[in-house]
Amino acid sequence: MILTIAKAELRRMFYSPLAWATLAVVLFILGLLFLILVDNYLTTIQAQLVGIPGAPGVTDIVLAPVMLWAGVIMLTVSPLQTMRAFSEERQQGSLTLLTSAPLSTTELVLGKYLALLVFILVLLGLLALIPLSLAGATQLDWGKIMASLLGLFLLLASFSAAGLFISSQTKTPLIAAMSSFGLLMFLVVLYMSGSAESTASDLFIYLSHFGHLLPFLQGLFDSSDLIYYLLFSAVFLILTIRRLDNERLQR
Amino acid sequence: MSDDALVSADNIYRYYGQYCAVENLRLRLQRGEVLGLLGPNGAGKSSTLQMLSGNLAPSAGQITINGIDLLDAPKRAKAHIGYLPEHPPLYPDFTVDEYLRYCGRLHGIPRARVKPAVDEVKVRCGLSETGRRLIGNLSKGYQQRVGVAQALIHSPLVIILDEPTVGLDPIQIREIRALIRVLGKSHGVILSTHILPEVQAVCDRVQIIHAGRTVFNDSLSGLDKRHGPKGLIVAFRSPPAMEALRALPGVESIEPLASGRVRIVHKGVMAVDAVVKASVESNWGLQELTPERTTLEQIFMDLVHREQDTEAQDNAIARAAS
Numbered sequence: 319m320i321l322t323i324a325k326a327e328l329r330r331m332f333y334s335p336l337a338w339a340t341l342a343v344v345l346f347i348l349g350l351l352f353l354i355l356v357d358n359y360l361t362t363i364q365a366q367l368v369g370i371p372g373a374p375g376v377t378d379i380v381l382a383p384v385m386l387w388a389g390v391i392m393l394t395v396s397p398l399q400t401m402r403a404f405s406e407e408r409q410q411g412s413l414t415l416l417t418s419a420p421l422s423t424t425e426l427v428l429g430k431y432l433a434l435l436v437f438i439l440v441l442l443g444l445l446a447l448i449p450l451s452l453a454g455a456t457q458l459d460w461g462k463i464m465a466s467l468l469g470l471f472l473l474l475a476s477f478s479a480a481g482l483f484i485s486s487q488t489k490t491p492l493i494a495a496m497s498s499f500g501l502l503m504f505l506v507v508l509y510m511s512g513s514a515e516s517t518a519s520d521l522f523i524y525l526s527h528f529g530h531l532l533p534f535l536q537g538l539f540d541s542s543d544l545i546y547y548l549l550f551s552a553v554f555l556i557l558t559i560r561r562l563d564n565e566r567l568q569r
Numbered sequence: 570m571s572d573d574a575l576v577s578a579d580n581i582y583r584y585y586g587q588y589c590a591v592e593n594l595r596l597r598l599q600r601g602e603v604l605g606l607l608g609p610n611g612a613g614k615s616s617t618l619q620m621l622s623g624n625l626a627p628s629a630g631q632i633t634i635n636g637i638d639l640l641d642a643p644k645r646a647k648a649h650i651g652y653l654p655e656h657p658p659l660y661p662d663f664t665v666d667e668y669l670r671y672c673g674r675l676h677g678i679p680r681a682r683v684k685p686a687v688d689e690v691k692v693r694c695g696l697s698e699t700g701r702r703l704i705g706n707l708s709k710g711y712q713q714r715v716g717v718a719q720a721l722i723h724s725p726l727v728i729i730l731d732e733p734t735v736g737l738d739p740i741q742i743r744e745i746r747a748l749i750r751v752l753g754k755s756h757g758v759i760l761s762t763h764i765l766p767e768v769q770a771v772c773d774r775v776q777i778i779h780a781g782r783t784v785f786n787d788s789l790s791g792l793d794k795r796h797g798p799k800g801l802i803v804a805f806r807s808p809p810a811m812e813a814l815r816a817l818p819g820v821e822s823i824e825p826l827a828s829g830r831v832r833i834v835h836k837g838v839m840a841v842d843a844v845v846k847a848s849v850e851s852n853w854g855l856q857e858l859t860p861e862r863t864t865l866e867q868i869f870m871d872l873v874h875r876e877q878d879t880e881a882q883d884n885a886i887a888r889a890a891s
Contacts, residue, residue: 319675319677322671322675326671329663329667330660330663333663334662410661411654411656411657411658412658412659414652414654414656414658415672415675415719416675417623417624418622418623418624418647418654419647419672419676420643420645420647420648420675420677421644421675422643566623566625566626567626
């Protein structure tokens with residue numbers, strides 16, 4: 319049943335131009351960024367690094383920033399994907415179809431979440447083409463690339479779970495998008511404040527989701543980062559389920 | 570008996586904050602019955618249907634669908650329900666076929682049997698030609714039909730339709746009504762409406778709701794029997810003295826109305842005979858003779874207005890007291 323919902327959700331996503339526009343815009347921006355970084359690397363950085371033992375390579379200097387930027391751009395884009403999940407359905411009245419079908423709320427939420435995860439995978443699949451384009455020209459650190467893709471996947475999955483929760487709160491898609499964006503931005507600000515010198519705080523850095531992405535980008539796989547993302551997503555999914563159940567019971 | 574009723578709801582209450590939308594409602598639906606839920610706007614019809622379809626939990630009370638408690642086992646109970654809400658729950662980006670296939674799968678129709686089910690329901694709802702069109706491009710009437718189709722696709726025992734004929738043209742209304750009557754033979758149908766003739770056209774039983782309470786609940790045939798002809802409206806070219814009319818056999822009382830008409834309350838049909846005979850014999854010149862019947866509309870207006878009057882009185886008393 320979860321699969322049925324996820325399939326229909328994906329269909330709904332890709333029937334609307336939004337998903338295509340999202341993919342196109344994100345990849346276009348990242349492509350340009352990649353071009354600038356490669357150019358910069360070839361003309362200035364490469365020359366400076368010659369002869370230094372253990373110097374960072376292309377993977378660190380060109381690809382890691384691209385991955386980081388992918389996360390930053392998705393910060394603004396993923397709320398637009400998640401707003402459709404419940405807000406838009408509620409606005410057009412189609413949520414009733416799902417709530418009157420013989421489904422549990424858990425199946426409903428997981429179905430929608432699964433569809434969002436598949437969308438993320440599609441995006442990451444296309445994103446992986448960027449490092450692949452360098453594969454013929456130079457030697458790449460594939461371990462690092464895989465780690466950063468995994469980190470990015472976890473980051474985006476946590477964005478989606480948070481967005482799904484916000485989307486379940488309101489009937490107006492724009493408010494859902496705006497609030498999810500606010501929540502995600504808040505976590506970024508938390509990181510910035512935690513890493514600023516005057517207000518340095520390990521707790522803030524721990525709470526912020528970007529803090530957990532950076533180790534992945536350096537090729538570091540720390541299970542506590544993995545657990546952070548899994549917990550983050552699980553908490554918001556459970557909150558969403560609770561919220562939808564409550565809607566039936568009270569108001 | 571509540572055991573063999575398809576839907577039974579007892580002592581249902583629903584509060585929105587302080588506001589009580591549904592108060593102590595009792596509802597029964599038998600197999601092969603079409604129940605009309607009638608009431609003015611804001612009477613609590615939609616809230617009631619939302620509760621019966623499992624979209625809204627009642628604040629108190631119990632609902633069972635085919636003997637399964639809707640609150641304890643919502644998944645099993647909902648499998649027996651087809652529900653068309655006030656606004657049909659459609660995906661404008663889907664074609665009719667895709668949408669109906671999805672609905673079928675959601676309601677647990679096995680993959681192999683989805684296609685025949687979709688084809689059948691399309692024929693039933695007059696959608697055979699529109700299968701490949703996008704729902705968003707269909708007219709309101711066709712969208713409403715898709716909504717109805719969605720409620721029927723898994724041939725549920727209980728079909729709940731919230732104002733099914735809204736936005737349809739007269740021909741479509743007739744088709745949908747005919748469909749409801751057919752469905753009513755094998756399934757149980759509950760439909761809400763504020764269109765009185767609709768109830769008379771399709772329903773076996775009517776339950777009138779006003780301000781969240783049931784104010785009337787009877788079968789339509791019972792309605793005719795109990796509230797059969799009871800008065801005559803007559804008009805004469807040269808009206809006789811009122812006493813002469815009252816003296817006729819079978820006449821209980823008379824009441825002069827506007828524009829020379831007279832209302833005669835009588836005991837049996839013999840009064841009609843007597844009036845005609847007397848008119849011919851004494852040359853009163855009978856012009857008009859209409860048996861008065863209690864229509865659903867009258868009952869509805871009576872009940873709803875009486876309620877409003879007593880409410881107004883209560884309010885006035887409360888104001889005077891304070």
